[in-house]
Amino acid sequence: MDDLGTMEQRQRTWKKNLYENTDYPDNYTDKTFLEELKKNVNITEISPLTAILGAGLVTQELCIIVFFVAVYVYLHSGWIEPETVFVQSSLVAAIGYLTYRIVLTDKNYNEVLITDLRTVLIFVVFGYVLSPVLKTLTDTISTDTIYAMTTFMMIIHLIFFDYGVPSAIVSSSLSMNAAIFGSVCLASRLASPFHAFVLLTNAVECFVLLPILLSKGRGSVIVLAAMITTAVYALWTVSLIMMFLFICVTLFVTVLCPVWFLRWQKHKENIYGPWDEAVVHDVRM
Numbered sequence: 001m002d003d004l005g006t007m008e009q010r011q012r013t014w015k016k017n018l019y020e021n022t023d024y025p026d027n028y029t030d031k032t033f034l035e036e037l038k039k040n041v042n043i044t045e046i047s048p049l050t051a052i053l054g055a056g057l058v059t060q061e062l063c064i065i066v067f068f069v070a071v072y073v074y075l076h077s078g079w080i081e082p083e084t085v086f087v088q089s090s091l092v093a094a095i096g097y098l099t100y101r102i103v104l105t106d107k108n109y110n111e112v113l114i115t116d117l118r119t120v121l122i123f124v125v126f127g128y129v130l131s132p133v134l135k136t137l138t139d140t141i142s143t144d145t146i147y148a149m150t151t152f153m154m155i156i157h158l159i160f161f162d163y164g165v166p167s168a169i170v171s172s173s174l175s176m177n178a179a180i181f182g183s184v185c186l187a188s189r190l191a192s193p194f195h196a197f198v199l200l201t202n203a204v205e206c207f208v209l210l211p212i213l214l215s216k217g218r219g220s221v222i223v224l225a226a227m228i229t230t231a232v233y234a235l236w237t238v239s240l241i242m243m244f245l246f247i248c249v250t251l252f253v254t255v256l257c258p259v260w261f262l263r264w265q266k267h268k269e270n271i272y273g274p275w276d277e278a279v280v281h282d283v284r285m
Helices: 002-010 031-036 048-077 082-103 109-136 143-160 172-187 193-215 221-236 240-265
Strands: none
Touching (some): 048 082, 048 172, 048 193, 048 221, 109 172, 143 172, 172 193, 221 240
16 A cells, blocks of 8 residues: 555656655656756847957057057157157047047036046146156166066956956956056156156056047947057057067957857857746835
């Protein structure tokens, strides 16, 4: 009789509730368990243009590094006076600021003008006063070590930069501080404290202000093409070898990587089913 009772219990329908399946092993599942299997529920199809523009965000930040390094080479080699760099970069920054405040934002320009001018004045005064200290901060370190440290800092800047994709690795503060630290390292190789002040001013414009302006134009083919063209021209005036290397890196990041991504996306297979953790949704009472 006991055996018959056990057989009757085992003939009961298995349910996905542990407390209702006392006669089944804890790891037992029947064929209905996989009926709730779903694949690629939330997958988003990405077009080739979207993939190229997404990779272009990395290329844009690489172009900014090229702009900054080109300015350093010009100042270090004596090809341009620091006063000229300061005036030209200030004019470009002013045009970018007006474009950002008047055209690309909805805020009232007059309300923030005084605050922004005060911030600029404080930076200019303190930057100019502290430029002798910043120039001698890493003066005792060898030039090869300075260049290696700067390269490493710029790589960190690229890795942790916020490209608009939510990720745990993103850290805007770490990315910006790495770029500024690399700029301080290069400032010690220049001829005078004013040269260092001009270079650090360009560092702030390149790594702090310019990304804010470019964030309003993300996904623009025109902006990406203009950045790449300008970077290629800047490297052409400095080194043909570096120009060709930059072109190869740009093609790899902007063209080849999106092609690989689109090809591998076809093999993507995310599975969802009853084994996933339960998601509790808020219920308004």
